[in-house]
Amino acid sequence: MPELPEVEATRLSFVDRIAGARIVSAWQGLPLRWPLGIDSEQLVGRRVRGVRRRGKYLLLDLDEGLLLLHLGMSGSLSFTDQAAQGVRPRGAHDHFDLQTDRGLLRLNDPRRFGAVVWADSDSAPIAHKLLDGLGVEPLDADFDADSFHAALKKRRSAIKQVLLAGDVVVGVGNIYASEALFLAGIRPTLSAARLSKPRAARLHAAIRDVLGRALAAGGTTLRNYSNAVGERGNFQFEAKVYGRDGQPCAICGHPIKLIRQGQRATYFCAHCQKT
Template sequence: MPELPEVEVTRQSFADRIAGAQIESIHMGKPLRWPVGHDVDALTGWRVGEVLRRGKYLWLPLSDSKGRQGGLLIHLGMSGSLAFGPQLAPAGIHDHFEMITNRGTLRLTDPRRFGAVIWGESMQSGVPAKLLAGLGLEPFDAELTGAYLHERLKGRKVAIKQALLAGDIVVGAGNIYACEALFRAGIDPRLAAGKLSKPRCEKLVQEIQGVLRQAVALGGSSLKDFKNAHGAQGHFQLSTQVYGRENQPCRICGTPIRRITQGQRSTFFCPSCQKR
């Protein structure tokens, strides 16, 4: 599943090129996870504003000559990707959304159709507001500190890895990035979240931010078929310390990396470097 770094890389790869573009037509393929909730033909002539990201969602703000405003909230689902360009190949069976503008075509390709394109008058109203309501802080928000994390983890008996994946405290620490951040912070992923001390919470926040910065800089992770809107793959998966390295020696101490299952997701960690 594309995580926050992949979504941010996608945004960066087309946001500046589509800003100010005028919609000429929108075409929908097979139904996605949720209905659009708007007559897409009525959006012809509207212009695209500055593309934003919230968690793993992209927001395409739209406005028309009469001053009306709204937008499309896009989620890439389990296997979706966006492409944008002046001359894309003919649409295939897995292309379920195309927005043709005077600057190029924005296309959502989603083989599993768990993605979504949803209309809203704003990010703070309608269906978009409901989908975004439970999201935690962005990883680079100034409010995200060790003290904040420590306070939010108080009393939680769930494993710290699961607490990070929940996304209600901080967004962006998906499976790969949670494994890597916990390794860098020296924290066993099985440790009860509420037992983390303030200093360890401070270290974990720093490592979450560091991992995500590195992932964005490397274009995200392309474990299967992720590509940005230019069609380029990411390379973070080539530099992981623990993720995907079961039984291989830890790059720090040489102990074989272990893999366990937590919440139906694979967790990779070093049993020597990471302490409870």
């Protein structure tokens, strides 16, 4: 958390506001997960051409180079329009400001697992290091059921863990993996290699369905997530299993169970997800 729907919802909330903006100043506070890689003063005067997303990274394309932003475990971005009054003072957990002539982009990250990294191009070594291991985008046309099944056949780990790893398909975080596996009727502890082609196809469709609905809902807000203009997500109200341990399954009425996989909480219905 934040996962693909939250990162994409964040991007959509400020991409039109910042596109074309000129950087007036840049400030970095306490060290983040990785160093910026450039003197922040060297960003001054550059223009923001646009904002892309790759997995859970936001890529701010500049007229010279790009910035790769990652929100980590608890980070969030805010964008305050230049015309807005009363920009709040920096707080203890504000660690990066990008002041432009159209507004202020600010990274808040209580746990400092996020990052802002500069690269001179998409082909720079740091860009390759951060992005090359990412799997296919689940909402793109390149994410097809046959290739997904072929990749799963090579993995003996539990299917939930394979989804979270991000090298087969990217961005299916803890919440959405539990929800997609429930929708597909697949036990989260089942070895990925044991999924038949029809069951992998059901999971493929479930991943696209769950992520699509989550994005439409603006993501999930469990604690303090909001997009760059302060809007909270609402997918938590649609969740069928996540966070509902002990409550009755919406399909069969049996209680939702909670187990731990790789130190992450997994929610499922033992009756609806037998194998």
